[in-house]
Amino acid sequence: MESNLANYLALSGVLFAIGAVGVIYKRNAIGMFMCIELMLNAVNLSLVAFSRHYGDVTGQLFVFMVMSVAAAEAAVGLGIIIAFFRNKVSVDVDDASILKN
Amino acid sequence: MEMTENNLLSLIVFAPLVGAVINWIVGGKLKNELFSGVVASVAVAVSCVIAFMIAFGFGIAHEGALFIDKPVLDHVATWMQVGGFRADFGLGMDRLSGIYVCFITFVGLLIHIFATGYMHGDKGFYRFFAYLNLFMFSMLTLILADNYLLMFVGWEGVGLCSYLLIGYFIQKDEARKAAKKAFVMNRIGDWGVLMAIFLTYSLTGTISFFDKVVDGEKITSVFTYVTSNLSAEPMTAAAILGGGLTTIGVLLFIGACGKSAQIPLFTWLPDAMAGPTPVSALIHAATMVTAGVYLVVRSNSIYQMAPTAMVIIAVIGASTAIFAASIGLAQNDIKKVLAYSTVSQLGYMFLACGVGAFVAAIFHVMTHAFFKALLFLGSGSVIHGMHHEQDMRKMGNLRKYMPITFATMVTGWLAISGIPIFAGFFSKDEILYRTFAADKYFPAGEFPGNEILWVVGIITAVMTAIYMTRMMVMTFWGEERFHTKLDDDHGHHNDEHHPLPADFKPHESPAVMTIPLIVLAVLSTIGGLVGIPYALSSLPGVESIVGKDANHFEQVLEPIVKLKNEAAADSTEHAIGSEHSAVAESAPEENHGGHSPEAIAKERFLAALSVGLAAFGIIVGWILFRKKPLRKLPRILEEKWRIDEIYNGLIVDPLTRLSRQSLWKGFDLGFIDGIVNGAGEAVVSIGGVVRRIQGGFVRAYAAVILIGAVVVIGYFIYYGLKLIG
Numbered sequence: 001m002e003s004n005l006a007n008y009l010a011l012s013g014v015l016f017a018i019g020a021v022g023v024i025y026k027r028n029a030i031g032m033f034m035c036i037e038l039m040l041n042a043v044n045l046s047l048v049a050f051s052r053h054y055g056d057v058t059g060q061l062f063v064f065m066v067m068s069v070a071a072a073e074a075a076v077g078l079g080i081i082i083a084f085f086r087n088k089v090s091v092d093v094d095d096a097s098i099l100k101n
Numbered sequence: 102m103e104m105t106e107n108n109l110l111s112l113i114v115f116a117p118l119v120g121a122v123i124n125w126i127v128g129g130k131l132k133n134e135l136f137s138g139v140v141a142s143v144a145v146a147v148s149c150v151i152a153f154m155i156a157f158g159f160g161i162a163h164e165g166a167l168f169i170d171k172p173v174l175d176h177v178a179t180w181m182q183v184g185g186f187r188a189d190f191g192l193g194m195d196r197l198s199g200i201y202v203c204f205i206t207f208v209g210l211l212i213h214i215f216a217t218g219y220m221h222g223d224k225g226f227y228r229f230f231a232y233l234n235l236f237m238f239s240m241l242t243l244i245l246a247d248n249y250l251l252m253f254v255g256w257e258g259v260g261l262c263s264y265l266l267i268g269y270f271i272q273k274d275e276a277r278k279a280a281k282k283a284f285v286m287n288r289i290g291d292w293g294v295l296m297a298i299f300l301t302y303s304l305t306g307t308i309s310f311f312d313k314v315v316d317g318e319k320i321t322s323v324f325t326y327v328t329s330n331l332s333a334e335p336m337t338a339a340a341i342l343g344g345g346l347t348t349i350g351v352l353l354f355i356g357a358c359g360k361s362a363q364i365p366l367f368t369w370l371p372d373a374m375a376g377p378t379p380v381s382a383l384i385h386a387a388t389m390v391t392a393g394v395y396l397v398v399r400s401n402s403i404y405q406m407a408p409t410a411m412v413i414i415a416v417i418g419a420s421t422a423i424f425a426a427s428i429g430l431a432q433n434d435i436k437k438v439l440a441y442s443t444v445s446q447l448g449y450m451f452l453a454c455g456v457g458a459f460v461a462a463i464f465h466v467m468t469h470a471f472f473k474a475l476l477f478l479g480s481g482s483v484i485h486g487m488h489h490e491q492d493m494r495k496m497g498n499l500r501k502y503m504p505i506t507f508a509t510m511v512t513g514w515l516a517i518s519g520i521p522i523f524a525g526f527f528s529k530d531e532i533l534y535r536t537f538a539a540d541k542y543f544p545a546g547e548f549p550g551n552e553i554l555w556v557v558g559i560i561t562a563v564m565t566a567i568y569m570t571r572m573m574v575m576t577f578w579g580e581e582r583f584h585t586k587l588d589d590d591h592g593h594h595n596d597e598h599h600p601l602p603a604d605f606k607p608h609e610s611p612a613v614m615t616i617p618l619i620v621l622a623v624l625s626t627i628g629g630l631v632g633i634p635y636a637l638s639s640l641p642g643v644e645s646i647v648g649k650d651a652n653h654f655e656q657v658l659e660p661i662v663k664l665k666n667e668a669a670a671d672s673t674e675h676a677i678g679s680e681h682s683a684v685a686e687s688a689p690e691e692n693h694g695g696h697s698p699e700a701i702a703k704e705r706f707l708a709a710l711s712v713g714l715a716a717f718g719i720i721v722g723w724i725l726f727r728k729k730p731l732r733k734l735p736r737i738l739e740e741k742w743r744i745d746e747i748y749n750g751l752i753v754d755p756l757t758r759l760s761r762q763s764l765w766k767g768f769d770l771g772f773i774d775g776i777v778n779g780a781g782e783a784v785v786s787i788g789g790v791v792r793r794i795q796g797g798f799v800r801a802y803a804a805v806i807l808i809g810a811v812v813v814i815g816y817f818i819y820y821g822l823k824l825i826g
Binding site: 020022023025026027032093094095097 | 796797798799800803804807
């Protein structure tokens, strides 16, 4: 079944937009983190779609790279969030603006 | 071209430099008075011996420099050579510099020996002698340099050493101020010398003093060029700014004014007495201050073609002489009296230069070096014996305690006053006579107003006798005033000064100090006999002792300073003389080498007059001050005509105000600091605007990144679509 590239890209764009808006609007660090993951996966989806469309495996290899980076990022990011929570007993990112003046 | 060369010449200059370096490096480590004193004195002694060898021709291959027409040269190195310009590190001793070098090294040696006694116990002993040697090096460079530029190096060097030595007692505020003042005033003069050198080069294309051959290149001296290629300038005020020989002459004289303390740049010399007394004797009486006279006499070929400059020199010289003498009358500090006396005597020397009596000027330089060095060292001995008391009002009756100092200073006193057979008489009398007879010798014909200058000269002579008598009477006669309290005795300027103990007795100085005094006293007594003018040597009775041609000094110097119209007069006279040789032989006394009977009679009369005036001055001084040594004198004289106050009010204070108000507060604080602070403030205020972007909220940053990304992508899409079609 030949699926349409445009459909995949549209879904990818929607996911990315939801992620982006989520990053900007969410104050909860965990939520922001999940939105970032969502954006990464949206990009992964588009990469895979292009790879399939052009019959070129490079895009899929690239997705592996992104996934490994995302895994590392999850480890570091969650570590930061836990350390932050220990200090402030909160995961609200606006509480993290203590370097300002 | 035939040249006499002698490499020993550079040793005269470099021996004191070596002494200075040894004293600075080794002496500073050892801190041994004997070592420092011996090194410094031996260095000068070497210079002195070689100077006399070359000048008089002992133990060298050629004749003495004083008796040959060509100078003895020593080319050390080529200093700079740019296009047609050439300046050598070359030394040359001719008749003029020969005389100078001999008396500088000899008097310098005596003063070095004296100083080993005077400076005994001083913490900076080695430093003092290193400076003193460095001064000798600079002074000898100045005198022996064979071109204007190297001479200027020495000229600056002596200025520096003078600064260092005036400010030697660095802990004293007075000394520091005096050193600064001397340096600044000298710098004003140095401007004149530099300008004169530039102008000389642009006019003549050379700066050399002597005709010589270096590296096969023939070098013409400035004076040869001037004499053979340029013509005398008219005596007009316009010539001063005309950029010709008169301008050079005036500029050189500005330099001489600074170095030799003439009006208007004389006020530094009395202040310079804040230095140690041997320094006052060496630098500020015998040698450095006469460098201005040397410069003028060295450039006499230029001056002979610049009558306006000569008149200016004569007038300023005479004015300085009488002005300084009037101040000297009322000073109470023994060294200040001698300082103003030096300024006054330097005025005489310039008067002599101005009226064309260059020989008399140099003669007076030499005799003055003897008797003024003697008087200064004598005063140093007195100060030493009085435990650093310099105020004559606290002295009196010292002849009882210091017989040798007293006896030697008497000869200095008689010499400077102008009593016959003492050295000062012959030189001063010669200057006065030549001033009176200036019309006969002046290169440009009639000298305007020489009679007035002569009257000024004899009044100064009387005043000299009075103030020197006052000084002697206050110091050596009368009652002992060692413990006198003075009205204005608040806060004595001398930090080393302690109140004298109640049973204080002055003491005679040690032999290292009295022996130089005795030698100088002998020179002050008989040193003038090398230049007895014909009018006096031909007197019956005198002639049988000294011979008719007793003016050896003039015979030595004559070829260097040959006056133009005198040369002409001599040649006609010789022509007549050969025609009437029989007549001339029968009456040799009446017509001898340009000495007409009337002139001789006039000169004898004037000599008798000046002796009378000198005696009159001494008697007046004796009557005035013998009974009342503390006699009150006009306040204006005691306050030195308030010249320092006038200079401060007219020049120093406005300059300080300008610097403070406009340059410091206006330009520096306003403009320069404004630029620097303005740059900083601009950054801060721009930052104040820009910092609002940095809210510290991660989500805001993310939004900005998103907007940026959308804009970039939108741009690419928009133009990408356009490109496609």
